[in-house]
Amino acid sequence: MAEAQPPAAPxxxxxxxxxxxxxxxxxxxxxxxxTLFFLLAVGIVLLSGLxxxxxxxxxDPRPAGARGVADxxxxxAVSLLNGDGVxxxxxxxxxxxxxxxxxxxxxxxxxxxxxxxxxxxLSAAVRAMVLGAPKxxxxxxxxxxxxxSNTASEVGYVVLIPLAGAIFYALGRHPLAGMAAAFAGxxxxxxxxxxxxxxxxxxxxxxxxxxxxxxPEYVVVATANYYFMAxxxxxxxxxxxxxxxxxxxxxxxxxDSSRADPTILDKRMMDKVTEQEYRGLIWASxxxxxxxxxxxLTLVPExxxxxxxETGDRINSPFFRGFVVWILIFFIAAGYAYGRTVGVMKxxxxxxxxxxxxxxxxxxxxxxxxxxxxxxxxxxxxxxxAITAVTGANFLQETGxxxxxxxxxxxxxxxxxxxxxxxxxxxxxxxxxxFVPMLMLIGYSxxxxxxAYRIGDSSTNIITPMMSYFGLILAWATRYDKNLGVxxxxxxxxxxxxxxxxxxSGFFFLWTFVAGFPVxxxxxxxxxxxx
Numbered sequence: 001m002a003e004a005q006p007p008a009a010p011x012x013x014x015x016x017x018x019x020x021x022x023x024x025x026x027x028x029x030x031x032x033x034x035t036l037f038f039l040l041a042v043g044i045v046l047l048s049g050l051x052x053x054x055x056x057x058x059x060d061p062r063p064a065g066a067r068g069v070a071d072x073x074x075x076x077a078v079s080l081l082n083g084d085g086v087x088x089x090x091x092x093x094x095x096x097x098x099x100x101x102x103x104x105x106x107x108x109x110x111x112x113x114x115x116x117x118x119x120x121x122l123s124a125a126v127r128a129m130v131l132g133a134p135k136x137x138x139x140x141x142x143x144x145x146x147x148x149s150n151t152a153s154e155v156g157y158v159v160l161i162p163l164a165g166a167i168f169y170a171l172g173r174h175p176l177a178g179m180a181a182a183f184a185g186x187x188x189x190x191x192x193x194x195x196x197x198x199x200x201x202x203x204x205x206x207x208x209x210x211x212x213x214x215x216p217e218y219v220v221v222a223t224a225n226y227y228f229m230a231x232x233x234x235x236x237x238x239x240x241x242x243x244x245x246x247x248x249x250x251x252x253x254x255x256d257s258s259r260a261d262p263t264i265l266d267k268r269m270m271d272k273v274t275e276q277e278y279r280g281l282i283w284a285s286x287x288x289x290x291x292x293x294x295x296x297l298t299l300v301p302e303x304x305x306x307x308x309x310e311t312g313d314r315i316n317s318p319f320f321r322g323f324v325v326w327i328l329i330f331f332i333a334a335g336y337a338y339g340r341t342v343g344v345m346k347x348x349x350x351x352x353x354x355x356x357x358x359x360x361x362x363x364x365x366x367x368x369x370x371x372x373x374x375x376x377x378x379x380x381x382x383x384x385x386a387i388t389a390v391t392g393a394n395f396l397q398e399t400g401x402x403x404x405x406x407x408x409x410x411x412x413x414x415x416x417x418x419x420x421x422x423x424x425x426x427x428x429x430x431x432x433x434x435f436v437p438m439l440m441l442i443g444y445s446x447x448x449x450x451x452a453y454r455i456g457d458s459s460t461n462i463i464t465p466m467m468s469y470f471g472l473i474l475a476w477a478t479r480y481d482k483n484l485g486v487x488x489x490x491x492x493x494x495x496x497x498x499x500x501x502x503x504x505s506g507f508f509f510l511w512t513f514v515a516g517f518p519v520x521x522x523x524x525x526x527x528x529x530x531x
Contacts, residue, residue, distance in 0.1 A: 114358020146185020
Protein backbone atom coordinates (compact mmCIF):
# COMPACT_ATOMS: atom_id res chain seq x y z
CA MET A 1 0.00 0.00 0.00
CA ALA A 2 1.33 3.40 -0.92
CA GLU A 3 2.28 5.60 1.97
CA ALA A 4 -0.21 8.40 2.60
CA GLN A 5 1.15 11.81 1.72
CA PRO A 6 0.73 14.68 4.18
CA PRO A 7 -1.63 17.40 3.01
CA ALA A 8 0.05 20.23 1.14
CA ALA A 9 0.69 23.32 3.17
CA PRO A 10 -1.66 26.16 2.28
CA UNK A 11 -0.09 28.64 -0.09
CA UNK A 12 0.77 31.92 1.56
CA UNK A 13 -1.09 34.79 -0.02
CA UNK A 14 0.59 38.17 -0.11
CA UNK A 15 -0.94 41.53 -0.95
CA UNK A 16 -0.22 41.21 -4.65
CA UNK A 17 -1.85 37.77 -4.83
CA UNK A 18 -4.92 39.18 -3.09
CA UNK A 19 -4.93 42.03 -5.60
CA UNK A 20 -4.97 39.53 -8.49
CA UNK A 21 -7.80 37.65 -6.78
CA UNK A 22 -9.76 40.89 -6.60
CA UNK A 23 -9.13 41.63 -10.28
CA UNK A 24 -10.30 38.14 -11.20
CA UNK A 25 -13.41 38.50 -9.02
CA UNK A 26 -14.27 41.87 -10.53
CA UNK A 27 -13.66 40.56 -14.03
CA UNK A 28 -16.03 37.67 -13.42
CA UNK A 29 -18.75 40.17 -12.51
CA UNK A 30 -18.62 41.69 -15.98
CA UNK A 31 -21.26 40.46 -18.42
CA UNK A 32 -20.47 38.85 -21.77
CA UNK A 33 -18.86 41.39 -24.18
CA UNK A 34 -21.99 41.28 -26.38
CA THR A 35 -24.17 42.11 -23.38
CA LEU A 36 -21.67 44.76 -22.32
CA PHE A 37 -21.90 46.57 -25.67
CA PHE A 38 -25.70 46.34 -25.58
CA LEU A 39 -25.74 47.92 -22.12
CA LEU A 40 -23.26 50.58 -23.20
CA ALA A 41 -25.41 51.46 -26.24
CA VAL A 42 -28.52 51.73 -24.06
CA GLY A 43 -26.56 53.77 -21.53
CA ILE A 44 -25.44 56.22 -24.24
CA VAL A 45 -29.05 56.71 -25.34
CA LEU A 46 -30.16 57.41 -21.76
CA LEU A 47 -27.24 59.76 -21.09
CA SER A 48 -27.93 61.61 -24.32
CA GLY A 49 -31.46 62.31 -23.13
CA LEU A 50 -30.20 63.62 -19.79
CA UNK A 51 -27.38 65.75 -21.19
CA UNK A 52 -29.54 67.00 -24.04
CA UNK A 53 -32.15 68.15 -21.54
CA UNK A 54 -29.38 69.81 -19.47
CA UNK A 55 -28.05 71.60 -22.57
CA UNK A 56 -24.52 70.25 -22.12
CA UNK A 57 -22.06 71.90 -24.53
CA UNK A 58 -18.37 72.68 -24.92
CA UNK A 59 -16.50 75.06 -27.18
CA ASP A 60 -15.52 73.49 -30.51
CA PRO A 61 -11.70 73.67 -30.83
CA ARG A 62 -11.73 73.06 -34.59
CA PRO A 63 -11.29 75.91 -37.08
CA ALA A 64 -14.52 77.32 -38.53
CA GLY A 65 -13.88 75.67 -41.91
CA ALA A 66 -13.84 72.20 -40.34
CA ARG A 67 -17.21 72.59 -38.60
CA GLY A 68 -20.74 72.04 -39.82
CA VAL A 69 -22.71 74.62 -41.78
CA ALA A 70 -25.17 75.52 -39.03
CA ASP A 71 -22.50 76.13 -36.44
CA UNK A 72 -22.28 78.46 -33.47
CA UNK A 73 -18.82 77.39 -32.29
CA UNK A 74 -20.17 74.92 -29.72
CA UNK A 75 -20.44 71.13 -29.57
CA UNK A 76 -23.80 70.29 -28.00
CA ALA A 77 -25.13 67.01 -26.63
CA VAL A 78 -27.76 65.56 -28.97
CA SER A 79 -30.61 63.59 -27.42
CA LEU A 80 -31.63 60.23 -28.87
CA LEU A 81 -34.64 60.00 -26.57
CA ASN A 82 -36.82 62.34 -28.61
CA GLY A 83 -38.73 61.58 -31.82
CA ASP A 84 -35.84 62.43 -34.12
CA GLY A 85 -33.47 60.31 -32.08
CA VAL A 86 -35.73 57.25 -32.02
CA UNK A 87 -36.27 57.48 -35.79
CA UNK A 88 -32.52 57.79 -36.37
CA UNK A 89 -31.84 54.70 -34.26
CA UNK A 90 -34.60 52.72 -35.96
CA UNK A 91 -33.43 53.46 -39.48
CA UNK A 92 -29.71 53.31 -38.72
CA UNK A 93 -29.31 49.91 -37.01
CA UNK A 94 -28.61 48.04 -40.25
CA UNK A 95 -26.33 50.65 -41.84
CA UNK A 96 -24.43 51.10 -38.57
CA UNK A 97 -23.64 47.39 -38.75
CA UNK A 98 -22.86 47.05 -42.45
CA UNK A 99 -20.78 50.23 -42.64
CA UNK A 100 -18.72 49.44 -39.53
CA UNK A 101 -15.17 49.47 -40.93
CA UNK A 102 -13.67 46.50 -38.99
CA UNK A 103 -16.39 44.08 -40.13
CA UNK A 104 -15.56 43.94 -43.82
CA UNK A 105 -11.80 43.91 -43.47
CA UNK A 106 -11.80 41.05 -40.96
CA UNK A 107 -14.19 38.96 -43.04
CA UNK A 108 -12.07 39.46 -46.15
CA UNK A 109 -8.79 38.70 -44.36
CA UNK A 110 -10.20 35.57 -42.74
CA UNK A 111 -11.14 34.16 -46.15
CA UNK A 112 -7.42 33.93 -46.91
CA UNK A 113 -6.29 32.86 -43.45
CA UNK A 114 -8.87 30.06 -43.54
CA UNK A 115 -7.28 28.58 -46.66
CA UNK A 116 -3.79 28.68 -45.13
CA UNK A 117 -5.00 27.13 -41.88
CA UNK A 118 -7.15 24.39 -43.47
CA UNK A 119 -4.34 23.32 -45.80
CA UNK A 120 -2.03 22.74 -42.82
CA UNK A 121 0.44 25.41 -43.94
CA LEU A 122 0.39 27.36 -40.69
CA SER A 123 0.86 24.28 -38.51
CA ALA A 124 3.73 22.98 -40.66
CA ALA A 125 5.42 26.38 -40.72
CA VAL A 126 5.32 26.63 -36.90
CA ARG A 127 6.70 23.10 -36.45
CA ALA A 128 9.45 23.70 -39.01
CA MET A 129 10.46 26.92 -37.27
CA VAL A 130 10.60 25.47 -33.75
CA LEU A 131 11.64 21.83 -34.20
CA GLY A 132 14.35 22.77 -36.66
CA ALA A 133 16.05 25.25 -34.34
CA PRO A 134 19.36 24.40 -32.57
CA LYS A 135 18.77 23.26 -28.97
CA UNK A 136 20.46 26.28 -27.44
CA UNK A 137 18.15 28.55 -29.45
CA UNK A 138 14.92 26.65 -28.76
CA UNK A 139 13.62 29.26 -26.32
CA UNK A 140 14.27 32.10 -28.75
CA UNK A 141 12.68 30.12 -31.59
CA UNK A 142 9.57 29.39 -29.53
CA UNK A 143 9.01 33.03 -28.53
CA UNK A 144 9.66 34.23 -32.08
CA UNK A 145 7.36 31.58 -33.57
CA UNK A 146 4.67 32.63 -31.09
CA UNK A 147 4.86 36.23 -32.26
CA UNK A 148 4.72 35.26 -35.94
CA SER A 149 1.86 32.79 -35.33
CA ASN A 150 -0.43 35.52 -34.00
CA THR A 151 -1.09 36.44 -37.63
CA ALA A 152 -3.61 33.61 -37.23
CA SER A 153 -3.78 33.47 -33.44
CA GLU A 154 -5.64 30.15 -33.13
CA VAL A 155 -2.60 28.33 -34.52
CA GLY A 156 -0.39 29.75 -31.81
CA TYR A 157 -2.78 28.85 -29.00
CA VAL A 158 -3.86 25.45 -30.30
CA VAL A 159 -0.58 24.21 -31.83
CA LEU A 160 2.46 26.13 -30.62
CA ILE A 161 1.81 26.40 -26.86
CA PRO A 162 1.24 22.66 -26.26
CA LEU A 163 4.06 21.91 -28.72
CA ALA A 164 6.43 24.13 -26.69
CA GLY A 165 5.58 22.23 -23.51
CA ALA A 166 6.25 18.91 -25.27
CA ILE A 167 9.58 20.16 -26.64
CA PHE A 168 10.83 21.31 -23.22
CA TYR A 169 9.60 18.04 -21.71
CA ALA A 170 11.54 16.02 -24.33
CA LEU A 171 14.68 18.10 -23.72
CA GLY A 172 14.56 17.50 -19.96
CA ARG A 173 13.57 21.09 -19.21
CA HIS A 174 10.49 22.20 -17.29
CA PRO A 175 7.56 21.96 -19.73
CA LEU A 176 5.69 24.81 -18.09
CA ALA A 177 8.61 27.10 -18.91
CA GLY A 178 8.27 26.16 -22.58
CA MET A 179 4.54 26.83 -22.48
CA ALA A 180 5.14 30.15 -20.74
CA ALA A 181 7.63 31.20 -23.44
CA ALA A 182 5.15 30.33 -26.20
CA PHE A 183 2.25 32.00 -24.38
CA ALA A 184 4.36 35.14 -23.94
CA GLY A 185 5.08 35.24 -27.67
CA UNK A 186 1.60 34.40 -28.92
CA UNK A 187 -0.41 36.55 -26.53
CA UNK A 188 1.97 38.93 -24.77
CA UNK A 189 3.48 39.88 -28.11
CA UNK A 190 0.07 39.86 -29.79
CA UNK A 191 0.54 43.12 -31.68
CA UNK A 192 4.18 42.63 -32.70
CA UNK A 193 4.74 40.87 -36.01
CA UNK A 194 6.77 40.90 -39.20
CA UNK A 195 3.56 40.25 -41.11
CA UNK A 196 0.36 42.24 -41.35
CA UNK A 197 -2.36 40.11 -39.77
CA UNK A 198 -6.09 40.25 -39.20
CA UNK A 199 -5.72 42.38 -36.05
CA UNK A 200 -4.15 45.25 -38.03
CA UNK A 201 -7.13 46.12 -40.24
CA UNK A 202 -9.50 45.42 -37.36
CA UNK A 203 -7.89 47.95 -35.01
CA UNK A 204 -7.27 50.42 -37.86
CA UNK A 205 -10.97 50.39 -38.69
CA UNK A 206 -11.94 51.16 -35.09
CA UNK A 207 -9.28 53.89 -34.88
CA UNK A 208 -10.53 55.45 -38.10
CA UNK A 209 -14.11 55.54 -36.78
CA UNK A 210 -12.89 57.28 -33.62
CA UNK A 211 -10.61 59.73 -35.48
CA UNK A 212 -13.53 60.84 -37.63
CA UNK A 213 -15.16 62.34 -34.56
CA UNK A 214 -12.55 65.08 -35.02
CA UNK A 215 -11.73 64.83 -38.74
CA PRO A 216 -14.58 63.26 -40.78
CA GLU A 217 -12.21 62.50 -43.69
CA TYR A 218 -9.41 60.86 -41.71
CA VAL A 219 -8.18 57.48 -43.03
CA VAL A 220 -6.22 54.92 -40.99
CA VAL A 221 -4.74 52.08 -43.08
CA ALA A 222 -4.02 48.49 -42.02
CA THR A 223 -0.25 49.13 -42.13
CA ALA A 224 -0.50 52.17 -39.84
CA ASN A 225 1.76 50.60 -37.17
CA TYR A 226 3.81 48.23 -39.33
CA TYR A 227 7.30 49.76 -38.83
CA PHE A 228 7.01 49.91 -35.06
CA MET A 229 5.38 46.48 -34.69
CA ALA A 230 7.93 44.82 -36.99
CA UNK A 231 10.78 46.27 -34.92
CA UNK A 232 8.94 45.26 -31.73
CA UNK A 233 9.04 41.62 -32.88
CA UNK A 234 12.75 41.43 -32.09
CA UNK A 235 12.38 43.33 -28.82
CA UNK A 236 9.62 41.02 -27.56
CA UNK A 237 11.59 37.96 -28.70
CA UNK A 238 14.60 39.13 -26.69
CA UNK A 239 12.61 40.07 -23.58
CA UNK A 240 10.50 36.92 -23.65
CA UNK A 241 13.57 34.70 -24.04
CA UNK A 242 15.53 36.40 -21.25
CA UNK A 243 12.59 36.28 -18.82
CA UNK A 244 12.08 32.58 -19.58
CA UNK A 245 15.73 31.65 -19.15
CA UNK A 246 16.67 33.82 -16.16
CA UNK A 247 13.40 34.28 -14.25
CA UNK A 248 10.66 31.75 -15.00
CA UNK A 249 12.66 28.56 -15.52
CA UNK A 250 14.85 28.99 -12.41
CA UNK A 251 11.76 29.76 -10.31
CA UNK A 252 9.97 26.63 -11.53
CA UNK A 253 13.01 24.50 -10.68
CA UNK A 254 13.44 20.85 -11.64
CA UNK A 255 10.34 19.27 -13.12
CA ASP A 256 8.61 16.51 -11.13
CA SER A 257 7.09 14.20 -13.75
CA SER A 258 4.95 12.45 -11.14
CA ARG A 259 2.61 15.43 -11.23
CA ALA A 260 1.92 14.96 -14.94
CA ASP A 261 -0.79 13.21 -16.92
CA PRO A 262 0.71 9.89 -18.18
CA THR A 263 -0.57 10.58 -21.70
CA ILE A 264 0.96 14.02 -21.78
CA LEU A 265 3.40 13.68 -24.68
CA ASP A 266 1.31 14.11 -27.81
CA LYS A 267 3.36 12.37 -30.49
CA ARG A 268 1.62 14.22 -33.30
CA MET A 269 2.80 17.56 -31.98
CA MET A 270 6.39 16.35 -31.77
CA ASP A 271 6.36 14.91 -35.28
CA LYS A 272 9.06 16.43 -37.43
CA VAL A 273 8.05 18.05 -40.67
CA THR A 274 7.91 15.36 -43.37
CA GLU A 275 9.58 15.59 -46.76
CA GLN A 276 6.20 16.11 -48.37
CA GLU A 277 5.44 18.94 -45.94
CA TYR A 278 8.83 20.50 -46.69
CA ARG A 279 8.01 20.37 -50.40
CA GLY A 280 4.72 22.05 -49.59
CA LEU A 281 6.53 24.79 -47.67
CA ILE A 282 8.91 25.31 -50.59
CA TRP A 283 6.04 25.72 -53.06
CA ALA A 284 4.24 27.98 -50.59
CA SER A 285 7.40 30.12 -50.48
CA UNK A 286 7.43 30.26 -54.27
CA UNK A 287 3.81 31.41 -54.22
CA UNK A 288 4.66 34.06 -51.63
CA UNK A 289 7.53 35.33 -53.79
CA UNK A 290 5.08 35.55 -56.68
CA UNK A 291 2.70 37.64 -54.57
CA UNK A 292 5.56 39.92 -53.52
CA UNK A 293 6.54 40.35 -57.17
CA UNK A 294 2.96 41.27 -58.05
CA UNK A 295 2.88 43.75 -55.16
CA UNK A 296 6.07 45.35 -56.42
CA LEU A 297 4.71 45.64 -59.96
CA THR A 298 1.65 47.52 -58.72
CA LEU A 299 3.61 49.95 -56.53
CA VAL A 300 7.27 50.41 -57.51
CA PRO A 301 7.15 51.45 -61.20
CA GLU A 302 6.01 54.93 -62.14
CA UNK A 303 3.10 53.30 -63.98
CA UNK A 304 2.16 51.14 -60.96
CA UNK A 305 -1.60 50.76 -61.06
CA UNK A 306 -1.99 50.97 -57.25
CA UNK A 307 -0.01 54.17 -56.78
CA UNK A 308 -1.93 57.35 -56.09
CA UNK A 309 -3.38 58.19 -59.54
CA GLU A 310 -3.26 61.94 -58.87
CA THR A 311 0.07 62.42 -57.13
CA GLY A 312 1.92 59.18 -57.89
CA ASP A 313 2.54 58.77 -54.16
CA ARG A 314 3.29 55.23 -52.95
CA ILE A 315 2.30 55.67 -49.31
CA ASN A 316 -0.96 57.58 -49.61
CA SER A 317 -2.21 55.21 -52.26
CA PRO A 318 -4.80 52.52 -53.03
CA PHE A 319 -2.03 49.95 -52.36
CA PHE A 320 -2.08 50.62 -48.63
CA ARG A 321 -5.71 51.72 -48.30
CA GLY A 322 -6.74 48.33 -49.70
CA PHE A 323 -3.98 46.31 -48.06
CA VAL A 324 -6.46 43.76 -46.69
CA VAL A 325 -6.82 42.50 -50.28
CA TRP A 326 -3.11 41.65 -50.28
CA ILE A 327 -3.61 39.72 -47.03
CA LEU A 328 -6.35 37.75 -48.78
CA ILE A 329 -4.22 37.01 -51.86
CA PHE A 330 -1.11 36.20 -49.78
CA PHE A 331 -2.77 33.50 -47.67
CA ILE A 332 -4.84 32.01 -50.50
CA ALA A 333 -1.79 31.68 -52.76
CA ALA A 334 0.48 30.23 -50.07
CA GLY A 335 -2.22 28.01 -48.56
CA TYR A 336 -3.31 26.54 -51.89
CA ALA A 337 0.28 25.97 -53.08
CA TYR A 338 0.99 24.07 -49.86
CA GLY A 339 -2.30 22.18 -49.86
CA ARG A 340 -1.94 21.18 -53.50
CA THR A 341 1.57 19.82 -52.89
CA VAL A 342 0.64 17.72 -49.84
CA GLY A 343 -2.59 16.54 -51.46
CA VAL A 344 -5.02 18.29 -49.12
CA MET A 345 -6.40 20.70 -51.71
CA LYS A 346 -7.14 19.50 -55.21
CA UNK A 347 -10.08 21.49 -56.53
CA UNK A 348 -11.70 24.86 -56.11
CA UNK A 349 -14.22 23.19 -53.79
CA UNK A 350 -11.47 22.62 -51.22
CA UNK A 351 -10.62 26.33 -51.20
CA UNK A 352 -14.28 27.28 -50.91
CA UNK A 353 -14.81 24.86 -48.02
CA UNK A 354 -11.78 26.31 -46.22
CA UNK A 355 -13.12 29.84 -46.65
CA UNK A 356 -16.57 28.82 -45.45
CA UNK A 357 -15.06 27.09 -42.43
CA UNK A 358 -13.10 30.20 -41.48
CA UNK A 359 -16.19 32.41 -41.67
CA UNK A 360 -18.37 29.91 -39.81
CA UNK A 361 -16.07 30.31 -36.81
CA UNK A 362 -16.73 34.06 -36.76
CA UNK A 363 -20.37 33.87 -35.68
CA UNK A 364 -19.74 35.29 -32.22
CA UNK A 365 -17.50 38.01 -33.64
CA UNK A 366 -20.25 39.12 -36.04
CA UNK A 367 -22.76 39.31 -33.20
CA UNK A 368 -20.25 41.31 -31.15
CA UNK A 369 -19.64 43.70 -34.04
CA UNK A 370 -23.37 44.36 -34.44
CA UNK A 371 -23.67 45.74 -30.92
CA UNK A 372 -20.24 47.40 -30.95
CA UNK A 373 -21.21 49.23 -34.16
CA UNK A 374 -24.37 50.57 -32.52
CA UNK A 375 -22.41 51.82 -29.50
CA UNK A 376 -19.84 53.58 -31.69
CA UNK A 377 -22.54 55.13 -33.90
CA UNK A 378 -24.64 56.33 -30.95
CA UNK A 379 -21.54 57.77 -29.32
CA UNK A 380 -20.87 59.81 -32.46
CA UNK A 381 -24.48 60.89 -33.03
CA UNK A 382 -24.90 62.22 -29.51
CA UNK A 383 -21.63 64.21 -29.62
CA UNK A 384 -20.80 62.71 -26.21
CA UNK A 385 -17.54 61.32 -27.62
CA ALA A 386 -16.48 64.73 -28.92
CA ILE A 387 -17.55 66.44 -25.68
CA THR A 388 -15.62 63.91 -23.59
CA ALA A 389 -12.57 64.30 -25.82
CA VAL A 390 -12.61 68.12 -25.64
CA THR A 391 -13.13 68.06 -21.87
CA GLY A 392 -10.31 65.57 -21.38
CA ALA A 393 -8.00 67.46 -23.73
CA ASN A 394 -8.71 70.72 -21.89
CA PHE A 395 -7.92 69.01 -18.59
CA LEU A 396 -4.61 67.68 -19.94
CA GLN A 397 -3.70 71.13 -21.26
CA GLU A 398 -4.61 72.86 -17.99
CA THR A 399 -2.53 70.40 -15.97
CA GLY A 400 0.35 70.55 -18.45
CA UNK A 401 0.07 66.83 -19.27
CA UNK A 402 0.37 67.28 -23.04
CA UNK A 403 3.91 66.02 -23.59
CA UNK A 404 4.85 62.55 -24.83
CA UNK A 405 4.99 61.27 -21.24
CA UNK A 406 1.19 61.20 -21.29
CA UNK A 407 1.51 58.01 -23.32
CA UNK A 408 3.03 56.15 -20.37
CA UNK A 409 -0.15 56.78 -18.40
CA UNK A 410 -2.26 55.86 -21.41
CA UNK A 411 -0.41 52.55 -21.92
CA UNK A 412 -0.71 51.70 -18.22
CA UNK A 413 -4.43 52.51 -18.27
CA UNK A 414 -4.98 50.24 -21.31
CA UNK A 415 -3.05 47.45 -19.58
CA UNK A 416 -5.25 47.70 -16.47
CA UNK A 417 -8.50 47.82 -18.46
CA UNK A 418 -7.37 44.71 -20.33
CA UNK A 419 -7.40 42.73 -17.08
CA UNK A 420 -11.18 42.89 -17.09
CA UNK A 421 -11.96 43.20 -20.82
CA UNK A 422 -9.65 40.75 -22.56
CA UNK A 423 -10.73 41.20 -26.18
CA UNK A 424 -8.46 43.62 -28.06
CA UNK A 425 -11.20 44.72 -30.42
CA UNK A 426 -13.85 44.98 -27.70
CA UNK A 427 -11.63 47.09 -25.46
CA UNK A 428 -10.53 49.37 -28.31
CA UNK A 429 -14.11 49.81 -29.52
CA UNK A 430 -14.98 51.13 -26.05
CA UNK A 431 -11.91 53.27 -25.37
CA UNK A 432 -10.99 54.54 -28.86
CA UNK A 433 -13.97 56.93 -29.24
CA UNK A 434 -12.81 58.66 -26.05
CA PHE A 435 -9.02 58.60 -26.14
CA VAL A 436 -8.29 58.88 -29.86
CA PRO A 437 -10.13 62.25 -30.18
CA MET A 438 -8.79 63.40 -26.82
CA LEU A 439 -5.15 62.80 -27.71
CA MET A 440 -5.70 64.12 -31.24
CA LEU A 441 -6.84 67.41 -29.73
CA ILE A 442 -3.54 67.79 -27.87
CA GLY A 443 -1.59 67.10 -31.05
CA TYR A 444 -0.99 63.36 -31.55
CA SER A 445 -1.96 61.30 -34.57
CA UNK A 446 -4.45 58.39 -34.41
CA UNK A 447 -1.75 56.02 -35.68
CA UNK A 448 0.58 56.80 -32.77
CA UNK A 449 -2.30 56.54 -30.28
CA UNK A 450 -3.22 53.12 -31.69
CA UNK A 451 0.38 51.91 -31.39
CA ALA A 452 0.48 52.92 -27.73
CA TYR A 453 -2.83 51.15 -27.10
CA ARG A 454 -1.49 47.94 -28.59
CA ILE A 455 1.40 47.89 -26.12
CA GLY A 456 -0.89 48.14 -23.11
CA ASP A 457 -3.40 45.65 -24.49
CA SER A 458 -0.83 43.00 -25.44
CA SER A 459 1.25 43.18 -22.27
CA THR A 460 -1.46 42.00 -19.88
CA ASN A 461 -3.15 39.43 -22.14
CA ILE A 462 -1.13 36.72 -20.42
CA ILE A 463 -2.23 37.49 -16.86
CA THR A 464 -5.95 38.02 -17.25
CA PRO A 465 -8.47 35.16 -16.96
CA MET A 466 -10.73 37.31 -19.16
CA MET A 467 -8.58 36.54 -22.22
CA SER A 468 -10.58 34.09 -24.33
CA TYR A 469 -7.81 31.47 -24.57
CA PHE A 470 -6.73 31.65 -20.93
CA GLY A 471 -8.86 28.65 -19.98
CA LEU A 472 -7.38 26.62 -22.83
CA ILE A 473 -3.83 27.43 -21.72
CA LEU A 474 -4.74 26.45 -18.15
CA ALA A 475 -6.13 23.13 -19.40
CA TRP A 476 -2.92 22.39 -21.32
CA ALA A 477 -0.78 23.34 -18.33
CA THR A 478 -2.65 21.07 -15.91
CA ARG A 479 -1.57 18.09 -18.03
CA TYR A 480 1.95 18.75 -16.75
CA ASP A 481 0.89 19.69 -13.21
CA LYS A 482 -2.49 18.41 -12.09
CA ASN A 483 -2.44 20.75 -9.09
CA LEU A 484 -1.89 23.89 -11.15
CA GLY A 485 -4.40 26.69 -10.51
CA VAL A 486 -5.25 30.03 -12.04
CA UNK A 487 -3.10 31.88 -9.51
CA UNK A 488 -0.06 29.75 -10.36
CA UNK A 489 -0.44 30.45 -14.07
CA UNK A 490 -0.87 34.18 -13.47
CA UNK A 491 2.16 34.28 -11.18
CA UNK A 492 4.22 32.42 -13.80
CA UNK A 493 3.28 34.90 -16.52
CA UNK A 494 3.45 38.09 -14.42
CA UNK A 495 7.21 38.66 -14.95
CA UNK A 496 6.61 38.77 -18.71
CA UNK A 497 3.85 41.36 -18.34
CA UNK A 498 5.96 43.59 -16.13
CA UNK A 499 8.97 43.38 -18.46
CA UNK A 500 6.87 43.96 -21.59
CA UNK A 501 5.15 47.06 -20.20
CA UNK A 502 8.40 48.57 -18.95
CA UNK A 503 10.71 47.93 -21.90
CA UNK A 504 8.12 48.11 -24.69
CA SER A 505 6.86 51.47 -23.44
CA GLY A 506 10.42 52.77 -23.26
CA PHE A 507 11.09 51.48 -26.77
CA PHE A 508 7.94 53.26 -28.01
CA PHE A 509 9.09 56.53 -26.46
CA LEU A 510 12.59 56.23 -27.98
CA TRP A 511 11.29 55.15 -31.39
CA THR A 512 8.61 57.80 -31.73
CA PHE A 513 9.72 60.87 -29.79
CA VAL A 514 13.52 60.58 -29.51
CA ALA A 515 14.50 59.02 -32.85
CA GLY A 516 11.45 60.49 -34.59
CA PHE A 517 10.71 57.35 -36.60
CA PRO A 518 7.17 56.93 -37.97
CA VAL A 519 5.17 54.02 -36.53
CA UNK A 520 4.14 52.95 -40.03
CA UNK A 521 4.24 53.91 -43.70
CA UNK A 522 2.60 57.29 -44.14
CA UNK A 523 1.80 57.50 -40.42
CA UNK A 524 2.48 60.93 -38.94
CA UNK A 525 3.45 61.33 -35.31
CA UNK A 526 1.56 64.55 -34.73
CA UNK A 527 -1.89 65.81 -35.68
CA UNK A 528 -2.86 69.41 -36.28
CA UNK A 529 -6.51 70.19 -35.63
CA UNK A 530 -7.97 71.62 -38.82
CA UNK A 531 -4.69 70.98 -40.64
